[in-house]
Amino acid sequence: MPVQIDALDRKILGALQEDASRSLEEIARVVGSSKTPVWTRIRKLREAGVIGRQTVLLDAEALGLEACFFVLIRTSEHEAEWQSRFLETLRAHPEVMEAHRLAGDIDYILKVRVPNARAYDRFYQALISEVKIHNVTALLSMEEIKASPLLPLESEL
Structure with missing residues (x-):
């Protein structure tokens, strides 16, 4: 609430x-x-939990993390044990910036920040060796048009 x-x-x-x-x-x-x-x-x-931990925002490109991939994952596995292993795997990979479970044809979407395509491939190879995944589609972001950590506060929360 x-x-x-x-x-x-x-x-x-x-x-x-x-x-x-x-x-x-x-x-x-x-x-x-x-x-x-x-x-x-x-x-x-x-x-009340409205304010969480405080941190600083870093510039990914200034740190050499120039490639941003959105990774679409389909799986035929939906058991609790698989989900637990998948979550554990994502947490072990700091290049995974965000992970969302979705409704619809795609089960999960990940936002992955890495230096380049070769680094993404290393992440991908590690991911599929650690958990069983039916299908993975990677989309390379050509340009970040808008990104904001700020929540809209004008409307009623």
Whole structure:
């Protein structure tokens, strides 16, 4: 069940999404409040699970991870043991940035970041050697047009 948040909570969340490294004083100034209520709300939002861990965003291309593949997976395996092994395999591969289980003809989609096609092939070979997969289709992203970790906060959550 979604947590009830008000307009000030939304402003605080928006400020944190833009730059979580800002001081509490700066966030309070940006949202038009004082430090103590902002700190209290941030603490409550963390406790409620609305705010998760904090991290930094890195530039994949600057780090040499120039190839982004979307990997479509079909499987004939749907037993709990296979799913557990598949999840364990994905977690063991840091190049898997995202993994989603889908409804429809495709069972899973992965977002994989690697330096090049050769590195993707090494990932692919490891994946199919670790879990039984019926069909794998890899799509190379030619250009990232939009990517954002920011959630829309204008609408009701």
